């Protein structure tokens with residue numbers, strides 16, 4: 161049986177998902193919606209889908225098994241509500257929204273409807289992250305050093321606080337998510353941020369947080385979008401007798417035997433798409449960031465971003481580790 165998928169948002173990541181889905185056996189991307197007609201047509205043309213100007217038209221016209229939501233952060237809300245109403249399985253790109261309230265509301269509706277969901281925290285599908293997790297299971301991390309030092313992406317919405325939620329929520333969220341996966345929940349901390357006149361848009365262009373984990377581990381998370389290119393995007397973990405340096409492309413392990421580099425063998429975007437489709441078909445259950453799990457990361461990053469923009473104290477919601 162063919163799994164019929166609709167795609168909302170035909171930009172950079174929507175196009176990548178469309179290509180990786182179309183490359184899977186038994187999957188048809190049947191409709192692509194984007195208000196930018198040229199983008200909808202280009203992606204739809206590549207994968208043999210119909211192009212739509214709006215997601216409502218797509219949902220009206222196509223009989224779908226699942227919907228991919230790949231809109232900018234400020235675009236979340238109404239499209240998921242409509243898909244939930246139709247009982248569709250949902251793949252949602254991170255971040256869940258610019259704010260927490262929208263994500264909490266959608267999570268409650270998804271939970272009530274019992275829908276299958278997956279969120280695009282694709283680092284979770286890296287084989288190198290699995291290797292790191294195995295090593296840390298024996299020797300838990302005591303310290304985390306995470307940094308996303310980069311240029312501002314070129315898309316117009318990215319440097320607008322109201323549209324993206326800022327760098328911590330939009331981008332560094334991957335690092336917070338991996339840290340939660342490898343070290344556990346954060347219990348509190350502080351964060352500061354700042355803007356320079358040269359910075360893009362109206363977001364904080366430097367931000368740093370010092371956090372404590374429930375395990376007792378401590379962590380620092382820094383981000384900046386002031387650079388001309390990415391210089392450091394990854395997370396380091398320190399454990400007794402063990403150092404791990406993880407990027408999206410490789411893992412460097414330092415232990416008593418020396419220092420060795422492990423390159424990733426997996427395309428994590430293709431892997432998350434395969435896992436989602438298998439779950440939609442009921443063939444497998446390897447979705448690693450369902451909406452409820454992604455919500456826990458979103459609670460953390462929205463609290464860190466609010467602290468950096470405000471009085472510095474990270475006020476985690478009481479629900480931080482709860483299912484909903």
Ligand SMILES: NC(=O)c1ccc[n+]([C@@H]2O[C@H](COP(=O)([O-])OP(=O)(O)OC[C@H]3O[C@@H](n4cnc5c(N)ncnc54)[C@H](O)[C@@H]3O)[C@@H](O)[C@H]2O)c1
Nearest residue numbers: 169170171172173193194230231233235253254255280315
């Ligand atoms: N997992 C990852 O590594 C990863 C990588 C890139 C982007 N993303 C996330 O994906 C989202 C999109 O990023 P992008 O780089 O593809 O942005 P983009 O600007 O390239 O594409 C977004 C597209 O959505 C369209 N759009 C906006 N509102 C819409 C609506 N209501 N209905 C349909 N289409 C709409 C825009 O016209 C645009 O074509 C962001 O939240 C971003 O954080 C995730």
